[in-house]
Amino acid sequence: MTSVVVPDHPWLLPGALTPAARVIRRTPRDWLVDTAAFLLSLSWVLMSFGDSVSPDPEFALNAGPSWLNEVDLVAGVGLTAALWLRRRWPVGLALASLPLALFSVTSAVALVIILCTVVVHRPLPVAGALAAFHLLSVPIYTMIRPDPALPFLASAILTVVLIGALLAWALFVRARRQLVLSLRDRADRAEAEQQLRVAQARQLERTRIAREMHDVLAHRISLLSLHAGALEFRPDAPADEVARAAGVIRASAHAALQDLREVIGVLRAETGDGETATPERPQPTLADVPALVAESRAAGMRVGVEDLVVEPGTVPAAVARSAYRIVQEGLTNARKHAPGALVSVGLAGGPGEGLAVEIRNPWPVGEDPGAPIPGAGTGLVGVAERVSLAGGRLEHGRDARGDFRLAAWLPWPAA
Structure with a gap:
């Protein structure tokens, strides 16, 4: 499947990714739009060439020398075929087709499509320079390819107005896509912030639980230390006392393990100077x-x-x-x-x-x-x-x- 660049995708803006990361596959919507653009341009090529070679001067569209019409046909067909590359190289294609804006009738639709692609997907200074060239070339085009039905000034003004209207529509599409991207980015940030708040709440609750367990664990371990110390310093104690102390040690150790199992993985917060925070008072039950x-x-x-x-x-x-x-x-x-x-x-x-x-x-x-x-x-x-x-x-x-x-x-x- 043919690859296209990300900035031409409906919801991405120019310069959003590095050149190496811009290539993606055409979506079904991209194929539909590109096919429609190709067919529209090809229809215009056939219609305009037929009108330009019409034997009736009244119906001839922008009549000119016969050899110019033949060159125009080749240029129109070639530029129409090149529309399939406009997503990958819109600026390069627009620069390469600039001379055609001076004389080609059959390339008019393809030129407008390429220019609108540049306006929608590329930086405004680049799009503005190309649009200015097309507008400035209108008088030269009108002299080379005069319209037999309109005077020179009216034909030039009509062409400028038509190109300006199409460029205005392209600017509207660009602004709408920027708005959609901005809203999408805002929604993503809000979702990320919500997830961060939830994660922080969970971490704070884990820390709180760990602090609550501090006093319980300290009590269990202190009992262990006390009875183990008694056995160490009185190895000759009566058997019943040794048994009671061992029972207390076993019970305390079991309870401490149960408490630790409940808070495994929970870390206690530290103060800014690295000291352990003061344990909270015993919690209610x-x-x-x-x-x-x-x-x-x-x-x-x-x-x-x-x-x-x-x-x-x-x-x-x-x-x-x-x-x-x-x-x-x-x-x-x-x-x-x-x-x-x-x-x-x-x-x-x-x-x-x-x-x-x-x-x-x-x-x-x-x-x-x-x-x-x-x-x-x-x-x-x-x-x-x-x-x-x-x-x-x-x-x-x-x-x-x-x-x-x-x-x-x-x-x-x-x-």
């Missing part, structure tokens, strides 16, 4: 959900809670923290997007079954909630990352009843 609900009610929200958790005291710390954050995000979203609506919070589950968390509120209708509370729009991204790291599932969106529903399931292993 499932036991702090009532206080969170009470705080929301004090702020004017209507919140209903259904707590069906079995043995809530045995919920793993990481799962409890994640559940608290999910409830917190659900209440925050309801406060932002459905102020005054009744929010339902549901907690259910038990050891071996998993912990289910659901926040539901009616979809706002009818009333204008006023100025929305500003937000980054990445809260659900952080919740999804947290649930994913915990090995759970998350669903959010409008359900069959028309309510907004945020539901998560978190694994809760049996004791």
